[in-house]
Amino acid sequence: MSLSTLQPNEGSPLGEHYLRSEVDNVQWGWLPNAVSKPVFEMASGATITVDTVSHEGMMDDQGRDPQAWFAQFGVRPGEILADARAIADGVERRNGDGPHVVTGPIAVTGSRAGDILKVEVLHTALRTRYGVISSRHGLGALPGEFPETPPREDGADRFHAGRFHSCFTFVSVEQSGGQICGVLNRRGLNPVRFPLDPHMGIMSVASDTDEPVHSNPPGLHGGNVDVKLLGSGSTFYLPVQVDGALFATGDPHYSQGNGEVALTAFEAPLRTTFRLTTISAAAASGVLGALREPFGENSRHWIVIGLDRDLSGAMKAAVRSAIGFLETAQGMDRATAMAYLSAAADFEISQVVDGVQGVHCLIRKSDFRQQF
Template sequence: MCRACNYTIHAAQHHFGWDNSIAPVQRVSPGESVLYHCHDSSAGQLGPQSTVADVAALDFGRINPVSGPVWIEGAEPGDALKITLDSFAPQPAASGRGWGWTANIPGFGLLADQFTEAALISWDFDPATMAPAMWSKEGRVPLKPFTGTIGNALAEPGLHSVVPPRRVGGNLDIRDLSAGTELWLPVEVAGALFSVGDTHAAQGDGEVCGTAIESPMDVVLTFDLVKDARLKMPRFRTPGPVTRHLDAKGYEVTTGVGPDLMAGARDAVAGMVDLLCATRGMPAVEAYMLASTCGDLRISEIVDMPNWVVSFYFPRAVFE
């Protein structure tokens, strides 16, 4: 429980998709803090005891629930909503342990054409220490909780899918939207109508298989308002280094080179899957899912035409 929070948004107070006609569940003034009880991205369809059959049966109409919306007093189109991400606390399972899941969902992910069968990994971790979580018997993934989906309502009327990121935020899946970060989002409707969800225990840059360590979290946010900011896209400020938790042992890196960034990204990730299979004896789909939780997809070069370089960094700390 957040003793300093002004309000609590409960797990039942959520919605699917962005729609500026959804009534706000709370009115919040700039300077106030709110505790959100956020679902995992499956809205509870998957849990610690789930099986691969449950992945295949997922209802995509219930994917990425976001808690809210809240009305920010004084927010008008053209303003920017400033959100300080104060803290993240895992919601323990019945066992008292933190939990999460990573899945290969058919038809979803960067290499969906190569990985067509459902797969599922369940994670168990200490919610108090947030020590690295075990992957099989030989690896540990460092944890860094953050929110994948965070945004304001769009100006356009009607229901808009929560799956793609948008100019007002949404499903950004930026792992550095973690505790201590400050985020600015454009406001397009009166009150902003802000919502948040899709919390993760860890993710690599790119979320290449389409899922990270999907984990329900309690999130504390503080709101401020920047009048007439005329912000066109989200921006954020981190409180310090963003890679140090994975840097200690160096990286294995694969690349993709060519005139198409998407093709280069696919080649870099496929190369890492092949490398992990060859060096660790892992099944390909497990290597793909593991890479999604902790590996980083980066544009290394985009000026030496006609070919660009995309690199995939896998932290050796997971295995050492």
């Protein structure tokens, strides 16, 4: 991982194709639907490097001017991404829009409704040496308790950003002991350093609707699942709802704790390389069994995702889907699957802040390999 600023067109993109997060290639606050037009089209199995920007520094409660806002933390003008500055200036955002800036959509040639889009995350590159963790009034795991600042005032807007009374924590990125870490300063004490796990909070296909699809709640389309294990080396499977799949990605994170309790993770921009491959409807059962919902894996685990507006409902959804996966993809009877999950699997809270809450189940692959 590099600590230099990675501006558009700088560096050597690893993919066969390269998609910049410029004004014409992004949506602010919305995900693709059935009537969205792709900004790029590529063959199944090809690789693409995608630039993404963070919304932090560009929001109304930050004045919509990333250069001016980040200057208070000592960030120099040359360290502000040119694409972030252009989006803040050139893309309209209205009340009710989601916060996330999403790059895409990308059409995958030949992908059809009923197929599965296999999204392999091949590489993530940091684009800046800094980012932000935010807490905003009425949101997060403790709305009404955090942030511990005065309530939002009347007349709060981009021109009166201080009236929002949001709470922002600036995080720098440094090399420490051979590892790149996030650094949180403490008054009068040594800084706190924590490891990074860069990943995309949003990976989405288009929903089969002509209604707008808000960027906040995850769903069958994937979207804002905020599963921190879906970083470099992972694979995310999404059920295709419209021809072309129309993949989009955004909400880049340098790290995230399970729960994402403040409201945001460590939000900062990434350049991510993907391989996008269509799995036909006929072949999907060999990979996912009977599951036709967002599903992940990495070298160690299968990652089953449960979503619901209620956390208990998300837990139940994850258990049901994990049983279904073990039954139809791994050949377990349902009683044995439930017993295995109770004894050996881990259910973790992905996030509780996106309207639809998430729980993911980790099933160790090594438990299913033949032992000699």
